[in-house]
Amino acid sequence: MLSRAVRLSCGVANGLRPAKISKSNFQQRANNSSISFNASDLTSKLKQAEATGIWQISEEVADALHSGSPIVALESAITTDGLPYPDNFDTAMELDAISRAAGAIPAHIAVIEGKIRVGLSEGEIYNLSYDTSKSVKLSRRDLGPAIAQKLTGGTTCAATMFIANACGIDIFSTGGLGGVHRNGENTLDISADLTELARTPITLLSAGVKSILDVGRTLEYLETQGVNVVTFGETHDFPAFYTPTSGFSSPWRARNIAEAADLIECQRQLSVSSGTLLAVPIPPEHASEGMQLQGIVDQAVREAEAQGIANRGKEVTPWILDRVRVLSEGRSILSNKALIRNTVSIGSQLAVHRSKANLKSSRSSFVPSLLDTSDGLVGEDTVSSNVQPVTPGSSTVETAAEMEQINAKVSSEPSLLVIGAAALDITTQPDGSIPFVVDSRVTVPGKVNLSLGGVARNVAEAAHRVLTDPTQTGETSPVLLIAPVGGDLFASAIRSGMQMIGMRTEGLYQRAHKTPVCAMHLDNEGELRNGVADMEFEADAEVIQILDSKSPRLVLFDGNLPSSQLTDIIRSCSDRNIPTFFEPTSTSKALKVIPAVQESMTLSQLGEKSPISYLSPNQLELNGLFEEARKSGLMESELWWQTVNNFALGAEFRAQLEQLSRWNNNCFRFLVEDGVAPICVNLLPFFQNIVVKCGPKGAFVASRISAEDASNSRWLSRTVAGTKDYMVAKGRDGRSHVALSVYPIDALTDSQVLNVTGAGDTLVGTIAAGLARDSSVFLDPSKLRATMRIAQIASARTLQSQDAVSPEVSQLTLSETHDMSMLAEEDQL
Structure with a gap:
């Protein structure tokens, strides 16, 4: 369970919250989208919605919809019916933190006292979690009666999709999708989740379908209904909730966020009215436990059939899941939480990627279709009056040239490839007035700082800052970091933090181990005294696969990699005559x-x-x-x-x-x-x-x-x-x-030095940037002197910063080195 402090810090520490998009940028997005609208109309629509007494959209979600910021829809049935208290509340808050850490806005959806709520506060989530006895489970068909009777309830996948789509939210992350129940060919017991996904243009991320269902018939039904089924990962294996494989295959796969985003965008451009199921397997570290749970699931299903519960419609799933919890002595809850955390992490990254690439679906450009009451009716396909049809040759859709630019950004060839560790650094430093004591066994006043770290990541950031122009927001970084991360909150924070400063993240590949974390204790002078590094590295095939697919001018790698991986990198670069740099x-x-x-x-x-x-x-x-x-x-x-x-x-x-x-x-x-x-x-x-x-x-x-x-x-x-x-x-x-x-170098006074942990990495990153720009640097004493001078200035700025790499390094550019080298020729220092 995350403490309140951790939950809160994950979303806002060190600028990890996404920056708000200005109204001018929002209008530009509107002009480039496939429909036209007036930004002021959005506020009007929201006011109209609230005036109906049915809808209540939080200010944060409304602002995100207005600005085109990334949003992820989250259901509430998992809170009211899926998990017991306090696991339900803790999980909901963890999902909130995960989404924010990735740079997306979480939109928890529920019905509270007869109002459809989109975006819930912590207090509202707590109320839903603590007393579930008065909550009802709401599918699409139940929304009208629940609103009429002023009831409170958790929304299922079907209801959440319906509401999210109406608001223009096109990414929805959940745990498991409903499906065709066993013996469904006779009972016709088919979840409304499937029919809703068949008529709703939304991307739903789940760990497949629950294994208590008939997976084969569920996939057949989705195929018949025109729902695109895609496995997220390297294989076509379709997951079955607790396990990464079900014995069935998806027709398609998306190996990474970029591929998934491209697929979704193509669906949007084709105006396909059905949804996409992105099946995200449970993280590998929980897969073995899932195999054991599958036996318990089978036992629970047999008991449900023997007791006649299997034919009770929506009561079946909660009963079986609760029975699995009892039989597994609570172990199933851990797997439940792990898989939903994973789908929310992936969904949030996907939303951020699409928002950044301006590849939002047309429905996300207005709010919301359900809220247009100009004809006195509330209908799912009602479109606001300011929406204009797209005509052939219209400039409101992305042109071929624009799409080419977008694709070029995703696949742009890096000039510098950096391989090694990306980590979160947690640094603690006592107040300067308090003597540093190694074993005082007490806490003391001081500062605790959370920042992005890892040697390779630090080096990559320094190089990125030097090589890119901070005023050119559309510029693709020439630096690509290849580093392993886990499927956890720390990984989301690293991705979000890198994206915030314009760094590329497609080289961050997921593996079974946790994301590296380093906790460091600094003394009063900012020198490292001790710490704990939670880092495990193995020889990953992904590294060489990515390396071999690129043709950089320089490959830099750090000492965190195993010796066998270093050998493979050196051999690959030698075969292709690519210079190598070892930190x-x-x-x-x-x-x-x-x-x-x-x-x-x-x-x-x-x-x-x-x-x-x-x-x-x-x-x-x-x-x-x-x-x-x-x-x-x-x-x-x-x-x-x-x-x-x-x-x-x-x-x-x-x-x-x-x-x-x-x-x-x-x-x-x-x-x-x-x-x-x-x-x-x-x-x-x-x-x-x-x-x-x-x-x-x-x-x-x-x-x-x-x-x-x-x-x-x-x-x-x-x-x-x-x-x-x-x-x-x-x-x-x-x-x-x-x-x-x-x-x-020019000496700094003790008062100027805040910490020394990233100064060397900054120096190395700047030198590597110089080599990526000009491979002859070390063959010319003037060029080398100028590059070293810039690198030492960058290093000094990091010494005076609490960050692993000072943001002020962005003010330095290697274009200065040419002038500096000419000056060096004259004065010879």
Whole structure:
């Protein structure tokens, strides 16, 4: 059960609530939709609806309908009849939080004291949950009598679809759809859910149909009625509520949110009047429990038949589900909650995707068809008088060119692919006036912050902010993050947060494990003191599948991935000549790359190119990599010796290095005293370019320029007198060379530093962005100096921010680096 604090924070923390769309943007959407309407008429329609005494739409839902914001309809029968108290209330509030975290508005639908309510408050949901004895279960046929008698009740799928469609809401998430009952061929006991879906243009997401029903005949009935049945996932298996498979198949599948949205939009453009059933299997981690529950379901069905309950219409399902709850000792409730959470999460993401792409169904552009009482009648197909028919050649529908642009955005080829961890970071920091005590065993006043994190995600955000223009809202980001997430609330928060800043989310793939979460405890100065990381990573086939389908200029991956996954990534990129960038993440995780390097090494790679193009360790990670490479025997191979020997580093090199270390008031003495420079040189056969993050001391870069790249290198052409911030050593072949360069930074005062957890990731992301824009950065000292300067500025801004990546990084653009490189040519620092 989520606490009230968690429930509330999930929806509003750190700007995860969707921004309201302005009236001008709303009018623009109206002009592009397949019908025309006046925004002021919506308010008039809502007032007319309330004047009838039948409808009451919450201000939040009305505002969302008016602005075209994403909305997800939620039924109330699960609250009044599906789950016992307090599980019913807790689940309803969890679904509310999940929808909000994804960026959608939850529209709980019910009938309360004779009024159709669309959008319920927490108090109203509590009242429905606490005392269900006076509630009635309402299908479509029951709405009129219930309203006439001023009753309160939970709406079934059929009634919820009817109401949602009338309001212009085209996405509805629920647990399980009704269907043809067993022996239905004789009793004709067929749920009204099916007939309603057959005549309502809405997308209903459920975990298939309840396994207490006749799944085969249900699918046959839906086919006859023209309902599109689609499984959400990699297979065509049709789920059966508690289990991901039923033994039957869906005719279609949608592998991700984008495919599902495209399918729905095509249905809308065809003006298909029937609905779509998007069958979302129960999350994999609950599937094994579902198989056990299926045996209990079968027992409950037999008992219902023996006691004559199986022929009692709408009483059957609640009785069987309650019996399953008793027989399973409550375990079925956990599965019930898991599957409905999953469908609401997917439904909310789908609504957000469609809203962002302006692919709203025509009914969502006016409110609502049922509310037009100009003829004194209330009818489901009544259309408001301001709706105009679409004529051939009309400009009110999306043109082919516009649709091409939309499709291009979805499939746009990224220039930078980032693979690794996306997580939620929870940071705690005591008040500055209170001494930091590790084991005080008390709570202290301070700050708790929830933000998006994960090394790969942080790097991707920094690169995204630098490469995109924040004023161009329609711009597709050239950065794509590939990261695993779970089917949980945390995943919804990550997707929503990324979407809010314009990042792409199609690379977030769902798996059985939970979404990674990291809780960090900072001291008074903002330094990390301890924490807990709940992260599990496996070698997922999805990573290579996505990678192989793209052709980026650079692939960056972090140390959270397993060694076997690193090997696969390096091999895939090597086969296609795509440069690679490894961010070690931590000292222990960094070591996982050594087996991958060993397996990737070949004579041709070591002859000209190292297995990995770029490496970005701090000093501790660098030392750890060196020791691991030495212990593994990498530095005893003939190949390593041939490569290092070709560097031809002798007395002159040592003298130059000594001079470099003393530059800028001995700022870089650690290059010699701590052995940083020699370690880097020894690792260059494995990593072509090494960027060492040296904290407040700045950064150090060691690069191995191959004979192949020598003709494009400008390191040897730089002969300006007085240059002290870099050195170059020619190889024995006269063409290849090793370049070492240093990059000091302006120190920040302690009061300026808020936290240091994302500064390194921001630096790396900005460098990667520079490489994605211009692959020759490390071949030109001026370009590298300018890129490093921008990266250090970005890193400093993150140090002064509570976020993992400072929003102010968006103010920096790599277009500045060209001007900065020209200035660098003149002043040589």
